[in-house]
Amino acid sequence: MSKILKVENLSKTYRSGDHDLHVLNKVSFEVNSGETFAIVGPSGSGKTTLLGLCAGLDTTDEGAIWLCGQNLVDLDEDGRALLRNQNVGFVFQDFQLLPTLTAVENVVVPLELRGVKKAMDQGKELLAKVGLADRASHYPSQLSGGEQQRVALARAFANQPSILFADEPTGNLDDETGTKIEQLLFDLNKEQGTALVIVTHDLELAQKTDKSIRLRSGKIEETIG
Amino acid sequence: MDKENKAGFLWLLKMAWRDGKASYGKLLLFVFSITLGVAAVVSVQSFSRLLKENIAQQSKELLGADFLIESDKPVNEKVQGIIDSLGGADAREINFLSMASFPGNEGTKLLEVRGVETGFPFYGDLETEPTAAVNSFRKGEALVDATTMLQFGLKAGDSIKLGAITLPIAGALETVPGSTSVFGAIAPPVLIPLEYIDATGLIQTGSRIDYKYYFQSDENQDLEMLNDELGPILDAEQADLDTHLSEARRMGRRYENFGKFLNLVGFIALLLGCVGIASGMGIYVQMKLKSIAVLKCLGASKKQSYLIFFIQIACMGIVGGLLGTLFGYLLQQLFPVLLGDLIPVEVGITLSLQSILLGLSLGLAMSVLFALYPLMKTLYVSPLEALRVVQENRSRSKLAITAVGFGIVLFVFSFSFWLLGNFQRSLFFVVGLLLVYLILTGIANLFMWLLKKFFPHSWGFIARQSLKNLFRPQNQTLVLVLAIGIGTFLISTLYFTKDMLLEKAAIEDRANSANMILMDIQTQQVDAVAKTIESSGIPVIDKIPIVTMRVESIKGRPVNEIRSDSTSQVNRWILNHEFRVTYRDSMINSERLLHGEWVSNVEKNADIPISISNDFANMAKVTVGDPVAFNVQGRIMNTEVRSIREVDWSRLQPNFSIVFPAGVLENAPQFGVMTTRTNSDEGSAKLQQQLVREFPNVSILDLKRILSLLEEILGKIGWVINFMAFFSIFVGVAVLMGAIYSSKHQRVKQGALLRTLGAKGAQILKMIAIEYAILGFLGAFMGVLLAVLGSSLLAWMLFETTFAPSSIPFLIILPAITLLVFALGVGNSIGIVRNSPLAVLKKEKE
Incomplete structure (x- = not known):
């Protein structure tokens, strides 16, 4: 199995007021293609920072990240954006749909960025897959939380990414809706062979993944699987 | 690997459209600002051009001949x-x-x-x-x-x-x-x-x-050539040749000055629109930052996410420009009605390609240029912001900021230069605006600093919250003080300027000053006319003798020689004009000695010492000590310039370019002017009837009547100025509405959260009311104050008069704008109180 994500001795420090805040300290792990991977830990342990760095949303201070075979340090912001567009999907805790775009317009953004023809047709198919065929022309504000997260899932899987990063994907949803979203996430993972990296507080969800790490104060406290 | 994804320009257009159609409510006010600004400029510009064209087309009808x-x-x-x-x-x-x-x-x-x-x-x-x-x-x-x-x-x-x-x-x-x-x-x-x-x-x-x-003349006759050939010969014989072409040019120039002033007023409306764009766009972009971060997460490049909003704004500029042109066209139809018979020809209003292009380019330039600075923020948004709140650290390139600032200043300068055609005045205008901008920015920052430093901690909760809103992060103090301040400054300056123009034309109605001038009194009639006046119980205030003469030579050079010298700087009017000259032994109240000394007596064996006005000195290129010879009806008189006076020609009283001392011209053929003062219209009419009956050759200028006519004419011009000023005010209101509408989002969330914590609706409204009342008053007060300073400078440098500010801007404009800001701010926020906090927060999230 090829490695889709490799993190080596990763450290990150932020400046807060007049002192440095060491958010991540020498973190290393690997994720293989098609694998599901969870990052757990208490609030402030550095989970979201780690996710952001792995997806190339921020730059590292120390260490290296290889995403889809590319060393992120070698890429500038636009280079990392292109890599994300071609290989990465995102699911956020608060959905992060573009509020001024309809459901289907949100879904087709990654496809259109890749220059896919007939993106709208594909977008509608994806929405149908997540059970929202009849909500295609609705704006995010006209959808419930669960519906919004399903649109976000359809968008995340639209460009058939090699890896999908999910930041607390069920954190803003009730249990029932959360379970449905989880199921959808894992179904799509299986169907498309997409590696899944999930940041979560939810230990039950973490247990469903192939591998997981537990962070505490920026360090890996435990590796499972 | 390619540096960018495959989405092309069409995708950018599509995204701009998708986002724009969902945000049209917020964009509408910006389009409105652009529309009004462009309409003001296009209407004045197009009308001035049409007037000039019509004058040229109807020049023969104006002259009545070729x-x-x-x-x-x-x-x-x-x-x-x-x-x-x-x-x-x-x-x-x-x-x-x-x-x-x-x-x-x-x-x-x-x-x-x-x-x-x-x-x-x-x-x-x-x-x-x-x-x-x-x-x-x-x-x-x-x-x-x-x-x-x-x-x-x-x-x-x-x-x-x-x-x-x-x-x-x-x-x-x-x-x-x-x-x-x-x-x-x-x-x-x-x-x-x-x-x-x-x-x-x-x-x-x-x-x-x-x-x-x-x-x-024949249609084929070249009138310009005829003018070139005969003009100088006729000049030498104190005659003139006027063609219908030169008449059209002369008349065109006369209306051009008026047009320039109106254009400037229109431009002010446009600038107000620009202030609206800059302030509103800053808040608009702020609201879009999260979406931009998400777009970047999904793989959009910096350039793409920037261009989506750039295209949106450019389209807004084009739509605003087109609507503005159309509105300007409709507005023009009113000008002939407002100006009435002040315009010499009938002007057919048409919508020309030139106007459309002007409107489009103005709309595009003002929207893009003034949105560039706020748009720069999009370049520095980190995609990480989609995941969590990132400490704001968007250091914009200094070079880019300087370039945008320079672009804006260049745009304002180039456009003013195009309108005014004068480098110095355009520079003055731009520097003035820049100073106002800097002063207002300084005042807003100083105000926030002072508030923070001397914060009244003992005050009640509502007052403290309102005051804190004025300097908290994401406060709107700077943006609103700038928008309100610049708007009020421009409106008040227009008002003061109009006042000064009207003031300058008015005569002083003092108890002993003349209000009737009798002209063309023959020497033998002087005593009889005086007797007629005095027998009506009316005093003769002044008897002014007048002798006509022409300039014979200047500094020893005969006028004919000067005329044929193409390099001579001496004005033709000096060489050809028949001057009406008086003699007296002292200066009068409309005169001030600038150079030399006033000589009241003639010296023996020397040239006659005369006094000339500074205008004459400039045009004749002479100064104190220079000899000038005059031809006084056949007799040559050698004189020497002994003093130069400044003459206030705007006073409605007999004023003279050249004054001889007493004791020289007494025996020359002359006629007289007399001034008197009548106390009632009836007395004035009676005296005029009697004078016309007894001395039909005497012309009477009834200054009271002339003044009321002048006021009527200035009133008409004032109408148009007021109309355009009203337009500026209207744009100012639109800008305020835009700025306040955009800024309300900063306060709505806070208001809803406070309500969740138990604050009453009335308490929240009071907080908002106090905040907007302070912002409205601060902006408007600074605007009026700066207008007083600006107008004093204008009075000193341009109108050369003293400036006593009218109280109207303080009593009407200042409270009106404060009230407007207050009403708009509170009106915009009523939704927070009427709806449940949850509904408000949900709506804000949208």
């Missing part, structure tokens, strides 16, 4: 030779100002008597009522200005007395080529056949007579 030769004295043999060589004049005219009386109702009025030969006008029409009067007057009747007829209740068949003759009135004269409406308001025209002029007996010494010879 060209004319005119002189203020009977033409000499040489000029007559030229007239003959041109085939003789096709029609002649003699005109002068004279008092006319209407025997039917004892009325008197100063009129411009125009004796015209049959044939005139060759172009354009004499419009009369009844229409047949245009022919019947040729048989020895008079056509009297229609307004005068109305004023004195005259009708066809009544009679008019001009000097020694009384003529029947053929009808009312509606329009006649060669009479301007502004001058016509003071001395309206009366047309009589030329052959009756001599019989009036009004052509006497000192009378200001104008002799005109009208010509029709």
